[in-house]
Amino acid sequence: MKASPSEIKTWKELPVVRECFEKLHKIIPDETMTWCRKIIRETWPDVGKISDEQIIHHIDSEFSKDFR
DSSP states (O other): OOOOHHHHHHHHTSHHHHHHHHHHTSBOTTSSSBHHHHHHHHHOSSGGGOOHHHHHHHHHHHHHGGGO
16 A cells, blocks of 8 residues: 555654654663664664665564554
């Protein structure tokens, strides 16, 4: 199923989506990285070997947990 550009825009403007995005990109207290980066680094220790598709899929699956 593919969403239209207007559906994606509407979805991105939802407060819950904005809140999740901000949480994922917030610097972790007492560290120098964001939650998003930490999740990726713990999933793939050698981040140089992962594709953009794998990163996007991982972020999407982590992000979707907030809606379950």
